[in-house]
Amino acid sequence: METYKADVVIVGGGGAGLRAAIAVAETDPTLRIALVSKVYPMRSHTVAAEGGSAGVKQATDSLEYHFNDTVHGGDWLCEQDVVDYFVAHCTEELTQLEHWGCPWSRTPDGHVNVRAFGGMKIERTWFAADKTGFHMLHTLFQTSIKYPSIKRFDEHFCVDLIVEEGRVQGVVAIEIASGELTLVEARSVVIATGGAGRVFRENTNGGVVTGDGMALAYRHGVPLRDMEFVQYHPTCMPGTGLLFTEACRGEGGFLVNKDGYRYLQDYGLGPAEPTPRNKAMELGPRDRLSQAFWYEQQKGRTIEGLHGSVVHLDLRHLGEEKLRERLPQIYELAEQFMGVDPARAPIPVRPAVHYTMGGILVDGRCAAPLPGLYAAGECSSVGIHGANRLGSNSLSELLVFGKVAGVEAARFAKSVAPGNSASLLKQAQAVEQRISGLKTKTGGSERIATLRKEMAQTMEDGCGIYRLAETMQKTCDKLDELKARFKNVNLEDKSSVWNTEWLLAIELEYQLDVAQAMAYSAINRRESRGAHQRLDGFEARDDINFLQHSQAHYVAGAAPRIDYGPVKITKSQPGTRAYGAAGEKAEQERKASNV
Amino acid sequence: MKPTTLKRSNAPIFWALFGAGGMLSALLGPMLVFITGIAVPLGVVLPPDTMSYPHMLAFAKNFIGKGFIFAIIALFLWHAAHRIFHSLHDIGIHAGTGAKLLCYGTAMVGTLIAAYALLAIGF
Amino acid sequence: MSENQKVIEIEVLRYHPEKDKEPHKQVFEVPFTDDMSVLQGVQYIKDYLDGSLSFRWSCRMAICGSCGMMINGEPSLSCQTFLRDYYPARVRVEALSHFPIERDLVINMEGFIEKLESIQPYIIPKEPRTLAQGEYLQTPEQLNAYEQFSSCINCLLCYAACPQFGLNSSFIGPAATALLHRYNVDSRDGGKAERMELINSEEGVFNCTAVGYCSEVCPKHVDPANAVNQNKTNAAADYFLRFLAPKGGAK
Amino acid sequence: MNKRRPYVRSMDGWWKKNPFFVEYMIHEATALFVAAYAGILLFGLLRLSQGEAAWNEWLMALKNPWYIGFHLLALVAISYHTYTWFKIMPRTMPPVIVGGQRLSAWAITGSGLAVAAAASAALLGLVWGMAR
């Protein structure tokens, strides 16, 4: 087995991983950085983000507003001190990206332009047309090339962490092209492997978004926090789940039901006005919009399509010119994939799984409870999203906390001595045995694709927009069954070079662990909050018992153990989450009672 | 991360000649062919003595005429030589230096002959 | 599966370095619906017919750039090419041309990555600025000058389209040149002189014979042929004028 | 042991495999006509320098049906060259901004062809004028 000695290893070449790598390189150019990614960095799923990235920009805006929007949006399940740090650093990070060349869209006088986004009181979403994530990722990737201390391991698939003497000391990865394993020794490890949306059937995520890093940390005893909170995005392509960005609504798009009626006004988001108003109607938060869809469907006011019920995203009144300028990618998606010309016909949409709010438990400095381990990005739970993430907060999170993770990992690496190479190698060889065994063993009868489909279906059934104890229980049981059946899996491909079937099997194993953490956390949360909504007697938020973070702990060969941790509340006491006219009224009252 | 051994290419010389000849032949080529190869020999469109000896001699003695004739012949040759050289490469005849010498050499010789003839005609 | 389920034949060029001396064709019958992409067809093969088929993909929405394949001989993103456009005929799928095949539909793209690294694809500031000074001002017109060239998703379809790259793999090629040009024409950048060395070199733009197919197949309207050919003019100017203005690009 | 063995495909006959490349080869082949035509002119120039008799011989030779046939072909080929030259033009020049809008490829090709037509007409007129 090849060994590479690094000081810091970063697993994941998406927005968070690249930002972390650059942060380490800038903190101390003598540190050797290994950047391990199972796809070339520019293929990471950050590339798919469309709408934009939040950071206070306008004179009329303030950090306090951004803080409030984030905490209210998260239904008060946020770490408020961390949110404070977050909102205070977004703009600086976005400006840094501007200096690195990101082609942000501009106002006529040359300043960076901002647009409206769901749940945000004031326009503060920086955007690069509707390819924000694409431009951010490519800017970060290309900038990372400037730093000679970053050694990339492209198309290397991480299969385990090496933990010794109570701290993490490296990772083992498969070089996909050869099928050979490599041990990357390091004094600290940053996990930035992204979300886990693909454990669900209809989702907006790329094929690589399989929760690998979450599962790796989890298996080494790090809890996964708030995993029951999975965001459904209200406007996705039926069938594939591909996303039509929230910016469609930020630019003034309408959501209408089969009667052409803007139904959101029936769900406490009104009044319906012809132009977008922040935090109202179509610019309400995602959880509320997806829930409204569900009710419309129950009432029979949706439209039946080939891939289930849909409503219409109507952009016609914006006109072709504006659509081509502001939403060019959306225009092409609708035309090519659906044969719909959005300037002339409404786009059929339905909700699909989009984002995992929860993840690897870390503190405000991105440190996990396992010494030497850091996490950033969608795989982590640093505590800013609570029970529901606001659109455009995630991309900013990648930058702000990617950097924090890099700086902290560098600091930690310098504070400890390198490990004992011989015994690390021994551990790595044991990993190799186990991983290769999955491929070489014979006699199994289960197909990976079958197990994967059953998992995705049961997650949709049990952990959808609305949840019931009974269906969640079924999902938990089904996942237990699938884990058992996984032991009997059979790989047709026993070879070494580009054996993607092998990788899919390993990913499936990761996904099953993550899915279990989600389902068990969900069934245990007996209240409704943010993206977790129940219809079986727990319709209300319960701050007395559940103003707490769930934590799923891995138990080998059994269901996860769920316990709870406190929520850090500094200045914003839990209140009613209201939007539209009701929201404005509630805010007036809050203000009045404060003075 | 730049490669350190970058050798400057001399292609601009040939490319510039190729481009100039390409532009000239695109603008005037068809009409020239029509005039010298079709209209005059067949005696259509143009007066029959258009390319009579006195006419052409006078033209070739004139400075502008000389320049025009030289530019047309030389640049057409360089344009064609460049394209043909690349096409040989394209269809897998990697004659390398040999082909290069043959193509550009012919253009060079042609250019010299044209210059010689124009000088011989005098002013 | 309903009775009138349509079935399309997909012919895949297979190559397994551990078993095969050279690539060979294999035909699969895939049931399909009108909204299925070629990528979904290939995924169906992997899921249900032959788990050993290898290919790259991720986003499914024509933005990550991983799923490029030759589809009926044309370089295409398989996720935005639809089976319905070929039915009832057979559709032929092959790894991108001009690259070595690692296995099945997976090409070796290390050469491209080296090219990308060699063009200094980052801002070399004209006037350095601190974060406290805020953003650089850049008007929409200045943005427009390079925006198109910054939309490259590195899908490599243009390389699979470019015969000159096929004949000489050291040619820097369309996408890398487009990215290089993207930085050269960014109003914030001052690194043009350094990057011109590569443009001017034997690996540079003069390998291009203006075939133009690269731009034809580009799914993101980057028009890399334009970047390459504009830089021929730049390189020629640099070549002839370097003696006049020795401080220019020539070193 | 590393089991990679990347397979490199041959480029043989690439230009026959795609209609786009066939077209490319055809427009590249117009160079043969340009070369041959330049050769004929060069020969004529040489004859011109050798005196009236030599020149008239050359003029007579041009009336040969084979020569006429060749020139007809050359006319077609070089006209095609003109068309393709301007068709590629938008790909080879910096964007032209007119009134804040980028000039379309079609507009550039169209203007190129219009200029070629005008230049040709001017040439014909000039020759006609000089000959009279």
Ligand SMILES: Cc1cc2nc3c(=O)[nH]c(=O)nc-3n(C[C@H](O)[C@H](O)[C@H](O)COP(=O)(O)OP(=O)(O)OC[C@H]3O[C@@H](n4cnc5c(N)ncnc54)[C@H](O)[C@@H]3O)c2cc1C
């Ligand atoms: C369609 C879509 C649109 C979105 N739009 C927005 C938006 O407008 N605004 C916003 O704020 N957020 C948006 N989001 C959310 C946001 O884009 C993501 O949360 C974010 O990009 C995640 O970035 P990341 O760096 O954490 O992970 P990713 O970009 O997913 O990167 C994960 C990295 O980890 C690597 N990796 C994973 N597993 C392994 C392994 N086992 N071994 C080695 N490497 C591994 C991968 O190769 C990859 O490089 C959107 C999300 C989607 C899906």
Ligand code: SF4
């Ligand atoms: S220039 Fe176009 S075709 Fe080439 S890699 Fe970039 S996006 Fe793909």
Ligand code: F3S
């Ligand atoms: S196809 Fe190749 S030859 Fe030039 S115009 Fe494009 S790079």
Ligand code: FES
């Ligand atoms: S799968 Fe991402 S471009 Fe096709």
